[in-house]
Amino acid sequence: MSTRTELPKTYDFKQTEARWYEYWESNGYFSADASSTAPPFVIVMPPPNVTGSLHMGHMLNNTVHDVIVRRKRMQGYNTLWLPGTDHAGIATQNVVERMLREEGLSRHDLGREKFVERVWEWKREYGDLITRQLRRIGASCDWSRERFTLDEGLSRAVREVFVRLYDEGLIYRGERLINWCPRCRTALSDLEVEHVGVEGKLYHIRYPVHGGDRDSVEIATTRPETMLGDTALAIHPEDERYSGLERATSTLPLIGRELAFIRDEIVDREFGTGVVKVTPAHDPNDFAMGERHRLPRVSVIDEDGRITEQGGPYAGMDRFEARKKILDDLEEEGQLVRVVQHPHKVGHCSRCRTIVEPLLSTQWFVKIKPLADEAILAVEQGRTRFIPQNWEKTYFNWMRNIRDWCISRQLWWGHRIPAWYCGACGEITVSRTDPSSCGHCDSTDLRQDEDVLDTWFSSQLWPFSTMGWPDETEDLRAFYPTQLLITASDIIFFWVARMMMAGLKFTQDVPFSEIYITGLIRDAERQKLSKSKGNVGDPLLVCDEYGTDAVRFTLARLGAPGSDLVLTEDQLESYRAFATKIWNAARFTLNHVEESHALPTEEQLRAMDLSLADRWILSRLHRTVREVNEALDQYFLHEASRGIYRFFWREFCDWYLEMAKLHPEKSRPVLIYVFESALRLLHPFMPFITEELWQRFPHEGESIVTAAYPETEGEFIDETVEGQTALIHEIIVKVRNIRSEMNVDFKQFVPLRLAVGDAAVGSMLEQNADYVCRLARVDKFEVAQALSGEKAAAQAVALGVALEVPLRGVIDLDAERARLSKEMEKTRHEIDGLERKLGNNKFLERAPAAVVEENRHRLEEYRAKEARLEEGLGRLD
């Protein structure tokens, strides 16, 4: 009979974590089988940017994924977690351009083709950093199905979608006022503009008036440089202050352009002077007014953020330089009336933080309303459900006020727009494959659109493009639609909403039935993590310090749905300690297990003559299994992990192992069974240590990854056993309490006499006296009928048991008296409250009988306690 290999004294998580992932992956445990008959459980990973390295937000998100996915896999679902990365147009292009700049080159020096090849090289070299990091944290994805948004298949899906939407008139090309980043030199969607509060100034400028009741009007603007493009002045239709300007005109200072006065509802009479300069080519409001009043649009700022030829003397200047100069010139001409502080919000490029310029530009757009309507309906009908539910309000609010989506980007890295312009007839040909001739006039003089698509245009197709759509592949049939999407709230609009629209449009189905929105990680100062704040940190360094399992457990423990979470070292330390605790408990347990010992079945356990402690821990285990499963069914990872922690440490280690030490050999089957079950229960949260230990326990199967997740019908749950054990624990705690309060030396054994009213309880206690003797260091255990008169501290214990521990050692009588008096005060306060409650007829009439009964019972207990305290106090005199 060989003994099992002894565990090292301390848990070396680095060694353990390095070992198992490759074993799992190479054995194909994470691969889904499209031909399986088991019910599918499918999640697609939100594809991280190829430029990215793992940050704590990813780690949270992927931990939540992995806990849910691993459990489903263990429950026997045909589980697919599909991973991949996003080409991240602007971000990636920026990275490679920065590298080129260090070589003294720009992308234009290389030319489009060579530049794109350079980006691919970069991607091949560095792009899989994040996928390696995901393996490090244990993410159990199916790498055989890994995808990249620029893969051949996904690119085909992008073209298919573009062509279909174009053919239906849902994609169009037109000149609109768009958000332009002068640094990235590309158009941006509304979502890619971040409005940041700035301490700006409001400049009041005098414009001369001709043919009215006054010589001039005063306008207020935060952007004086745009005045170069003014084509009108606007006043609210009912603003009587300016009724004398009906036929008047104005002259634009510095430039001399004649401006008409227009009347428009959009003008706020309360703001500034009530007169607004109108610059249709550089302001969204003014653009709208320009449309209504057929005003000319004069573009005075170009794609580099410089003043155009239209800007007269300021042509060629940078927009902010021009602002200064214009203010100087106005000042000189005496037209700058005053300047006031004006905090307001300014749009910045979310990629590079440059101030965005609204420009008139010809771009491609998606006519989004018809798609949004379907997506709204689907959530209203509950076909897709948000968790927590209140996120649907955010979704609805955005969807219901949605505006057309500018999808063209002036970049080189991305899906090139499949549109060709004919040199002969000027018409546009949009095509799935590169056309050889114009679709309108057969000319071969074709030039493809230079622009690429917004990155999100391809990621919106992710749930089905990754599975081979538009082909009807085996994977698509087996795994689409998916069950669950897990992501943070910051990409609900960018990604989630658009996947809903695309899924409904192209697959006639919602892409996922549930959307779980995780909280955001914040630092100790409660700030959101962001690169610009420099507080992101590398989670892998944290994993190196505390162990991946501990970090995962911490994230699961803190991440209640809907609440943001703050990671602290304290938390990480405590869950690292949890891993160590498990390791040590295993060391103890395995000391009693030999190679030949088998994992007992539940039938075998039921047939055994088990001790109270054994039956108790089986009951607690099964109760925990039930709680954990109920919690995980609702994605309450915080409750599930708390339950496991409580069970393993507070119940299994603190109580059961100590009780089992009385007869470890006899308890062995239960020890093995409970430990092995607990490992499986914990595995989704702490995959590495659980595999390491599970392999050393008697077990069935190759890996804990594919072992069954614990389930229970509750057959081992035993209220009586739990009640009896609770009483024994309570007695032990009370004796320890008395020993501690009275400074009884730890090594010293004490006699204990219990006064028990109920004979059955008395005999139960006598049968289980060993537990009390061992754990409370009692040498003489006696169950008596009444309290003796000798001088002793009497303590109240629930269930009508009183106990006496004769005093030994030195007692501080005053301290003891103070303690008992305080206890007495609290007790009397409780009694008062309960008496008042039970004296209230309305309470007796309207509260459920069980509640009334419970309160009566409690009152009796408190009265008994009061009597004992009184007696105890009396003895101290």
Add this chain to the structure above:
RNA sequence: GGGCGGUUAGCUCAGUUGGAAGAGCAUUCGGUUUACACCCGAAAGGUCACAAGUUCGAGCCUUGUACCGCCCACCA
């Protein structure tokens, strides 16, 4: 300007059908007791932001107030 969330023990946070206020860390006291000092045992610590309301009963439901955070929005 709208919307959402938060305010519970010194700190970070749980608390789902309204029915005796919880955890981890920190604190105090005592301990090496045949797995563990990343440990064991015992204890202390709360007008659940404030106000009003509904209810026999409110941390939980309603309304309002204050402060904090996030998101959206065309007040120049």
